[in-house]
Amino acid sequence: GAVVSQHPSRVICKSGTSVKIECRSLDFQATTMFWYRQFPKQSLMLMATSNEGSKATYEQGVEKDKFLINHASLTLSTLTVTSAHPEDSSFYICSARVPDEQYFGPGTRLTVT
Amino acid sequence: QKEVEQNSGPLSVPEGAIASLNCTYSDRGSQSFFWYRQYSGKSPELIMSIYSNGDKEDGRFTAQLNKASQYVSLLIRDSQPSDSATYLCAPAAYSGAGSYQLTFGKGTKLSVIP
Numbered sequence: 001g002a003v004v005s006q007h008p009s010r011v012i013c014k015s016g017t018s019v020k021i022e023c024r025s026l027d028f029q030a031t032t033m034f035w036y037r038q039f040p041k042q043s044l045m046l047m048a049t050s051n052e053g054s055k056a057t058y059e060q061g062v063e064k065d066k067f068l069i070n071h072a073s074l075t076l077s078t079l080t081v082t083s084a085h086p087e088d089s090s091f092y093i094c095s096a097r098v099p100d101e102q103y104f105g106p107g108t109r110l111t112v113t
Numbered sequence: 114q115k116e117v118e119q120n121s122g123p124l125s126v127p128e129g130a131i132a133s134l135n136c137t138y139s140d141r142g143s144q145s146f147f148w149y150r151q152y153s154g155k156s157p158e159l160i161m162s163i164y165s166n167g168d169k170e171d172g173r174f175t176a177q178l179n180k181a182s183q184y185v186s187l188l189i190r191d192s193q194p195s196d197s198a199t200y201l202c203a204p205a206a207y208s209g210a211g212s213y214q215l216t217f218g219k220g221t222k223l224s225v226i227p
Contacts, residue, residue, distance in 0.1 A: 001159060032212065042219070043201070043217050043218065043219040043220060044157070044201070044217045046214070046215075049214075091156075093156045093157075097212075100145065100162070100164075101147070101159060101162055102147070102159070102215060103159060104149075104156040104157050104158070104159075105156060106155070106156050107155070107156040109154075
């Protein structure tokens with residue numbers, strides 16, 4: 001299957017600071033990447049769809065000014081959590097699609113203190 | 114609203130037995146169906162995809178699809194303790210732009226007892 005990497009795998013930050021998470025497709029080009037969030041014991045929740053060279057499409061209820069997504073190249077998408085608060089603590093996972101199948105990165109566990 | 118229903122479990126089976134995981138979905142426009150395995154604290158891993166009615170086998174895994182009943186299942190033969198994980202069902206519905214979006218169920222937690 002296709003390989004998607006994410007960095008960092010784990011980050012702890014103070015309330016009010018910003019955190020950037022990188023998602024890379026390692027062996028293929030991804031025109032579309034997806035960002036999900038998962039709280040403990042809950043299902044994956046799609047936050048936004050990231051399209052190379054254009055603005056991301058955010059799901060209802062997701063603040064686009066708080067969760068900044070940039071997809072500047074065919075192999076890299078970034079998610080920046082701005083002015084993070086403890087309620088933003090979660091498991092953030094990116095995903096990329098190879099024509100008919102979707103593969104996930106290893107995830108980034110964010111803890112905001 | 115698109116819904117995907119899975120029994121949350123936990124489903125406990127003895128080692129070597131067959132584990133049967135079920136999923137129903139509400140969106141009749143769903144055309145592709147995926148099963149992901151998610152270990153605790155890890156991200157989902159794609160294990161099976163099925164696109165047409167019937168059975169699809171891959172090693173110890175068999176996916177079954179019945180679009181008329183809006184039902185998809187995953188059978189795991191000769192279950193191993195390493196199969197203990199949460200299994201996510203994810204139908205995909207295609208948009209007019211040629212892309213599709215997955216809708217995830219909450220997952221069934223499987224526990225294989227040695």
